[in-house]
Amino acid sequence: MPKITTQQLRKNTQASAANAAVKPATIGAPQRPPRAAQKDGAADGSRHFGPMFNKNLGQHILINPLVSQGIVDKAGLKQTDTVLEVGPGTGNLTVKILEQAKRVIACEADARLAAELTKRVQGGPLQHKLEILHGDVMKRDLPFFDVCISNTPYQISSPLTFKLIFHRPIFRCAVLMFQREFAMRLVARPGDSLYGRLSVNCQLYSKVTHVMKVGKNNFKPPPNVESSVVRIEPLNPPPPVDFAEWDGLVRIAFSRKNKTLAANFKATATMQMLEANHRTFCAANGRIVEDGFQIKGAVLGVLEQLGYGETRASKMDIHDFLKLLSAFHDADIHFC
Incomplete structure (x- = not known):
């Protein structure tokens, strides 16, 4: 037998240890996909058909x-x-x-x-x-x-x-x-x-x-x-109503739908908006704003005239709102 030196024996021992540290893959074992890939397919069924749904x-x-x-x-x-x-x-x-x-x-x-x-x-x-x-x-x-x-x-x-x-x-x-x-x-x-x-x-x-x-x-x-x-x-034909005016009225009425109409219209911001609209309308149509005109009195007067002052918007139907809008327009009160 050929002689093995101490240096050769040391090299062989180190190589055997390195080989032992590498574990061979198990034949036939299923490869588990990465964790992110498992989520991407959607346990929620978002890949039920075609691309993932957004x-x-x-x-x-x-x-x-x-x-x-x-x-x-x-x-x-x-x-x-x-x-x-x-x-x-x-x-x-x-x-x-x-x-x-x-x-x-x-x-x-x-x-x-x-x-x-x-x-x-x-x-x-x-x-x-x-x-x-x-x-x-x-x-x-x-x-x-x-x-x-x-x-x-x-x-x-x-x-x-x-x-x-x-x-x-x-x-x-x-x-x-x-x-x-x-x-x-x-x-x-x-x-x-x-x-x-x-x-x-x-x-x-x-x-x-x-x-x-x-x-x-x-x-x-x-x-x-x-x-x-x-x-x-x-509806065909549609009702001849200016939607911006209609929505402006309805927005105020339902601002607090369980409060009375009078309470909703008395809000300071609402009164300021209606007064500005009134002055703009009068200027555009060649009318003079009467001395001592008070928008609050005009608005509450319309509500009282129709008997809607203590009415709540949540109880009013389409015909009630149409009637109210018409009365406000007759008083030159507008909502846009």
Whole structure:
């Protein structure tokens, strides 16, 4: 046998120790993904279909086909209808609309979801009926449509509602999904706890009815609140009311809706605003403000004349507010 020197023995010992420190991988053992990768896929179901949904944009996709069909049925679609859909998402509701309408214009702000919807109908018999508008619906002029259907992103509920109400030409109806509390405010009647400025403003220009309740488990990912569907039918012709004047009156009346109208109108800031408006109106129309004119006496006089001084806004209906606005205008008192 060849001789092994002390130096060679030391080197062999060090090499063996280094090899022993390296543990071989277990064959067939599953590789656990990084902790961040486990979270990215969304235990909340946000990858249920296509790209991850963005909750900050209100992307909660309706997945219950029975609810989708119920919404379409309540719209009463005709084969000649052009339908505007706001927030189509991945198209679960869109395909049901396409089956019954002549044309669907889908407005989607998220380019990823617009691409998913395009792929869903591409090459099929419904492709020629669909037009996709990419962008924020609140920043663009709406095209002509007969019916609007929307699983509405909740953060644009109020501006979208009034954008539709004031859209011309007047459409037949809109069937819209909203957060339940917002929906119940739209349909609230005098005396209801949720009756307020939103109720009055919407009901002045349209007939609003509650269609159905929709639980949060009908969406992916599920929202934190329950939802409801309402049907809005714009009045045709609309009432000949200046909305800025109307809203100015209603804003004061509901500033503290359980206080009397007299108490709300007596607020110093309110009286100063009404006096400035009165002087501006008189100057613009060639009228002279009478010596000793007191805006407070004029306002309270109108309320007393109509018997509304001790009335609360929460108990007043549309006709009460129209009557009050007309009386204020007769007294040259304006709200904008």
